Amino acid sequence: xxxxxxxxxxxxxxEGDNSIINCAYSNSASDYFIWYKQESGKGPQFIIDIxxxxxxxxxxxxxxxxxxxxxxxxxxxxxxxxxxxxxxxxAESVTGNQFYFGTGTSLTxxx
Amino acid sequence: GAGVSQSPSNKVTEKGKDVELRCDPISGHTALYxxxxxxxxxxxxxxxxxxxxxxxKSGLPSDRFSAERTGGSVSTLTxxxxxxxxxxxxxxxxxxxxxxxxPLHFGNGTRLTVT
Numbered sequence: 001x002x003x004x005x006x007x008x009x010x011x012x013x014x015e016g017d018n019s020i021i022n023c024a025y026s027n028s029a030s031d032y033f034i035w036y037k038q039e040s041g042k043g044p045q046f047i048i049d050i051x052x053x054x055x056x057x058x059x060x061x062x063x064x065x066x067x068x069x070x071x072x073x074x075x076x077x078x079x080x081x082x083x084x085x086x087x088x089x090x091a092e093s094v095t096g097n098q099f100y101f102g103t104g105t106s107l108t109x110x111x
Numbered sequence: 112g113a114g115v116s117q118s119p120s121n122k123v124t125e126k127g128k129d130v131e132l133r134c135d136p137i138s139g140h141t142a143l144y145x146x147x148x149x150x151x152x153x154x155x156x157x158x159x160x161x162x163x164x165x166x167x168k169s170g171l172p173s174d175r176f177s178a179e180r181t182g183g184s185v186s187t188l189t190x191x192x193x194x195x196x197x198x199x200x201x202x203x204x205x206x207x208x209x210x211x212x213x214p215l216h217f218g219n220g221t222r223l224t225v226t
Binding site for chain 2 (some may be wrong): 046
């Protein structure tokens with residue numbers, strides 16, 4: 001199977017600081033990547049996606065960076081808020097058919 | 112609009128019993144996925160339906176697990192002769208299309224507890 005892993009299983013940041021969550025993937029053929037946020041008792045919620053023909057994509061307060069050379073994906077959250085506290089997963093797929101998820105990073109925002 | 116709906120939200124069953132979990136995908140989504148999530152773990156792929164194609168069952172852990180999707184819409188995941196290790200949250204997701212890459216939209220899951 002695929003291997004999608006996260007460098008940091010837990011991350012604590014001060015409210016207002018920027019957060020960076022990292023993800024390594026193993027399949028160089030993967031061409032579509034998604035970041036999800038999961039709050040307790042809920043299903044994963046889509047945050048942002050990126051295709052392999054891009055190396056950066058920005059959303060509202062979030063930026064995803066893709067480095068295909070080292071097979072690395074990161075999620076940057078600007079001005080982190082208490083509501084950002086959750087578990088964050090990255091997912092990779094080839095041609096969008098089957099997605100493989102990492103084990104997740106738990107982000108805690110300290111007020 | 113309505114998101115992915117799963118029922119029941121919680122299910123407690125005795126070891127050896129059969130259970131059925133239901134998923135109503137977002138209307139118009141052609142792809143439907145089932146994942147399993149154990150406590151504090153990532154998502155484990157189970158099965159994937161795309162349109163009228165044969166499902167990708169490569170993630171089903173044993174022959175006690177099966178799933179069907181009727182009319183290209185509602186899906187049921189059936190676990191026969193449940194075991195304690197089947198206890199987990201079962202998540203369903205749908206996407207607009209399985210090809211070309213479109214994001215998965217998840218339901219809130221069914222929490223299955225086998226006693």
